[in-house]
Amino acid sequence: MPAxxxxxxxxxxxxxxxxxYVCERCFGPLEVAYTPLDAGPEELRRRIQAGSLTxxxxxxxxxxxxxxxxxxxxxxxxxxxxRLARRLGLREVWVKNETANPTxxxxxxxxxxxxxxxxxxxxxxxxxxxxxxxxxxxxxxAAAVGLPSYVFVPGDLEPEKILATGAYGTNVVGVRGxxxxxxxLCTQVSGEHESWAFANINLRPYYAEGSKTLAFEIxxxxxxxxPDRVVGPVxxxxxxxxxxxxxxxxxxxxxxxxxxxxxxxxxAEGCSPVAQAYAAGRxxxxxxxxDTIAKSLAIGNPADGPYALDLARRTGGGIDAVGxxxxxxxxxxxxxxxxxxxxxxGGVTTxxxxxxxxxGDVDPGERVVLLITGDGLKTLDTxxxxxxxxxxxxTVDAFDAAFAPEEVAA
Amino acid sequence: xxxxxxxxxQLRAVVGxxxxxxxxxxxxxxxxxxxYATHGELRERISDGNGLRRFVNVYxxxxxxRFLDGLQTPVPDGAELTILPAVxxx
Numbered sequence: 001m002p003a004x005x006x007x008x009x010x011x012x013x014x015x016x017x018x019x020x021y022v023c024e025r026c027f028g029p030l031e032v033a034y035t036p037l038d039a040g041p042e043e044l045r046r047r048i049q050a051g052s053l054t055x056x057x058x059x060x061x062x063x064x065x066x067x068x069x070x071x072x073x074x075x076x077x078x079x080x081x082x083r084l085a086r087r088l089g090l091r092e093v094w095v096k097n098e099t100a101n102p103t104x105x106x107x108x109x110x111x112x113x114x115x116x117x118x119x120x121x122x123x124x125x126x127x128x129x130x131x132x133x134x135x136x137x138x139x140x141x142a143a144a145v146g147l148p149s150y151v152f153v154p155g156d157l158e159p160e161k162i163l164a165t166g167a168y169g170t171n172v173v174g175v176r177g178x179x180x181x182x183x184x185l186c187t188q189v190s191g192e193h194e195s196w197a198f199a200n201i202n203l204r205p206y207y208a209e210g211s212k213t214l215a216f217e218i219x220x221x222x223x224x225x226x227p228d229r230v231v232g233p234v235x236x237x238x239x240x241x242x243x244x245x246x247x248x249x250x251x252x253x254x255x256x257x258x259x260x261x262x263x264x265x266x267x268a269e270g271c272s273p274v275a276q277a278y279a280a281g282r283x284x285x286x287x288x289x290x291d292t293i294a295k296s297l298a299i300g301n302p303a304d305g306p307y308a309l310d311l312a313r314r315t316g317g318g319i320d321a322v323g324x325x326x327x328x329x330x331x332x333x334x335x336x337x338x339x340x341x342x343x344x345x346g347g348v349t350t351x352x353x354x355x356x357x358x359x360g361d362v363d364p365g366e367r368v369v370l371l372i373t374g375d376g377l378k379t380l381d382t383x384x385x386x387x388x389x390x391x392x393x394x395t396v397d398a399f400d401a402a403f404a405p406e407e408v409a410a
Numbered sequence: 411x412x413x414x415x416x417x418x419x420q421l422r423a424v425v426g427x428x429x430x431x432x433x434x435x436x437x438x439x440x441x442x443x444x445x446y447a448t449h450g451e452l453r454e455r456i457s458d459g460n461g462l463r464r465f466v467n468v469y470x471x472x473x474x475x476r477f478l479d480g481l482q483t484p485v486p487d488g489a490e491l492t493i494l495p496a497v498x499x500x
Contacts (some may be wrong), residue, residue, distance in 0.1 A: 010465070023497040024420050027456060027465045029496075129497075184469065186495050193420040201497050287476050301474065303496040306464065353498055 001034035001249075003063035006205050009307075017063070019121055019197065020340035021204040030205045032063045048220065055109055055213040061249055062213075063206050064116040071144040074213055075107040076100040078221040081370070084337040084350075088357040092367045094227065096218055097340055103140045103164070104375035105133035105296075105343075106239065110210035111199055113143045117206040119195035125149065125196045129186035131179050131296045133233070133374050138199055139170035150196075152182045152189075158295060160378045178290055180301045211239040212236035215246025218369055219256050226251070226261050229362065231353045232371035233345045234265035234274050234319060235297040237304030243371070244311050261369075263311050264361075265319035268292035268344075268351035272321035274305045283309055293382060294323045294344040296374060318361070322351040330354065330384055334372065341376030349373075378396065413441050413485055416492040424451040433491075438468060440482040441491055456493065463494045 005014040010028030021030055037044065037060060044060060051057030055074030056066035077097045085093040101108040111134065115126060126142040126149040128134050135151035142149035151165060155174035157260050166172050175182045190201045197205045219226055226247045234240045244263055248254045267275045269294025273285040285305035289297035302308070312319050320329070330351030335341045344351070353370055356362050376383070392398040415431045425431050431449070435441035445491045447454040462480060468475045469492040482489045485491065 022465070023422050024423075025461050027420070027495050029465060047492065180474070181472070183497055184467075184472075184492075184494060187418070187497055188416075188492075204497060287474055289477070301467070301496070303465065383458065 001061055002135075004033045006030040007033040008025050011020045016405060018256060019118075019123070019202040021202055032205050032209055034061075034063075037253055039082050044253055044255060045224070048216075055112060055210065055217075058216045061216065061246075061253075062113060063209055064113060064120060065409060066112065066116045069112060069116055071102055071108075071112070073101055073112045075217060076301050078192065078369070079340070087285060087333065087337055089353055089364065090357055090362055090366070090368060091364050092235040093353070094218075094222075094367070094369045095334070095338055095340060096369055096371050098214075098297065098371070098373045099340065099342065101377035103133070103136040104215065104378065105136065106211070106371075106373040107133040107137040108141070109213050110134075110207045110239075111137040111141045113195065113210035114199040114203040114207035115145060116202055118199075119145060121197070123147075123195055125193070126199065127186070127190075127193075127196050129179070129183045129197045129201065131298055132157050132165075132378065133296050135170075135172070136161060136378075137163045138174075139165045139168035142170060143168040152186050153297075154178050154182055154295075158381065160371050160380055162289035164378070170231050175242045177318070179299050180287070181297075183301075184251040195326055208238050208242050209241035212246030212249065214239070214371065215243045216250060219247065219250050222367075224256055226256050226259065228366040229262040229264065229317070229366065229368045230371065231264045231266060231349055231356070233297055233349050233373055234302070235299040235345075236302045237265075237306075237308030237362060239373070240265050241304055241307045241311050250390050259355060260315050262313045263314055264309055264352065264356060265317070267319065267321045268294035268297055268327060268348050268350045269321045269323045270294070271298045271300055273300060274302055274308050275319045275321035277305065277309055278312060278319035285309075292327075292344075293379070294348050295379070296326055296343060318356075320352045320355055322348055322355060326351040326355075328382055328386070331376060332386070334374070340372060342372045343374040343376050343379040344382055345374050346372040346376070347382065412487065414490045415445060416490065417439065418494050420495060421452065421493065424455060425445070425449045433488075436457060436485060437481065438470065438475055438483045438485055438491065441485055444469075467494050467496050468492070469494065 008028045053075040059065040098106040149170040198210035271290035287301040327347035330347035334350045433444040
């Protein structure tokens with residue numbers, strides 16, 4: 001769809017398609033508004049299927065076309081997880097495996113769209129405020145397009161995420177504070193550096209659009225259909241709400257039947273401002289100080305929280321929170337039933353699905369999609385000490401002594 | 411008592427283009443009221459009549475006032491208030 005304007009989500013004031021993110025009238029968030037597509041579903045489907053196996057195949061639904069974008073992202077596997085479904089007493093569970101992206105998380109999608117737009121607008125430096133995965137993606141995409149970058153992260157981030165980010169030759173700025181402190185600092189820095197594109201600040205309306213491609217791919221991979229239910233992580237609430245928007249846009253274009261999936265959000269108990277608001281029946285979030293092993297979800301002041309709450313309520317879903325032990329068990333459950341090793345955020349999501357199944361909230365006949373947004377190699381401490389490594393001499397006897405059943409050895 | 415208020419780029423036009431403004435008051439609400447008195451348009455931008463609009467964040471010396479006492483948070487002399495838009499994404 002041709003992008004038309006930036007529009008305030010609260011008061012609908014429109015602005016030109018520039019690098020701005022907040023309504024000057026009411027401070028509400030801006031998002032991209034489009035003119036309706038002039039093509040029917042058959043034509044749209046043909047265009048999508050003629051595109052590359054990246055998120056740019058959905059350029060008709062994005063604010064940039066991504067022509068010549070150097071780092072291919074998207075079309076990650078949608079894996080049918082029958083063994084996981086059986087363990088949970090469900091019939092049909094699919095895993096959207098976002099660990100397959102270039103920097104091993106869904107953040108490659110949002111960064112692709114933000115960076116493509118930053119190039120069009122002529123920015124000379126890329127930057128972001130991040131809980132880790134976004135920093136990874138910005139560093140890699142900046143290297144791919146040949147721009148300098150600055151990534152701001154909480155100083156106590158997992159070493160894996162810092163190492164995998166520094167590898168790309170970015171400027172890693174560790175901030176003494178939590179993500180909300182980093183975000184506040186970056187909002188201020190962004191105001192003073194006009195030639196810098198902060199992916200999730202001044203480029204945020206474009207950045208957020210990238211998450212819709214998760215829904216587009218799921219719909220296409222399911223044979224042009226929406227699932228009955230989506231279970232996904234909630235940090236700021238941006239991805240969660242944009243995935244829903246993706247299904248709505250496909251339905252409006254006639255590419256899938258109407259009827260939004262039920263949306264269940266997943267948070268860690270140690271940082272659950274949205275789940276708490278959901279449980280209390282509030283439409284606003286009281287910020288919290290995060291304390292959880294799910295650091296990529298550790299946003300205590302979720303700006304899209306009100307919209308995530310609205311989505312969960314209007315689709316008949318919910319927002320749940322799980323504890324650190326459940327998160328570790330969730331990582332383990334997904335790994336041992338699907339062969340997919342996720343970071344703690346995926347543990348939160350898997351544990352939440354397990355909770356929903358146990359509570360009987362999921363009809364056994366439903367088709368459920370689990371959004372696994374990041375890779376377990378980024379949060380290795382989660383599994384440290386959860387198993388033993390046998391230490392044996394290089395002899396068959398030693399192996400038998402350690403592993404062979406006694407009756408065989410005898 | 412004098413308080414320094416940092417103004418985000420999006421609001422500078424309504425305070426005469428300045429990045430900072432000086433205001434008076436012993437609570438966050440009083441400080442904002444004193445700013446509204448000199449810059450009337452600021453009120454409709456960040457206030458919804460009862461309190462702050464939900465996408466407006468105010469910090470007292472770096473701490474979100476929602477962790478303190480909200481608009482009733484006491485503001486010591488010489489303190490610094492920062493007004494910023496809420497931003498999503500991580």
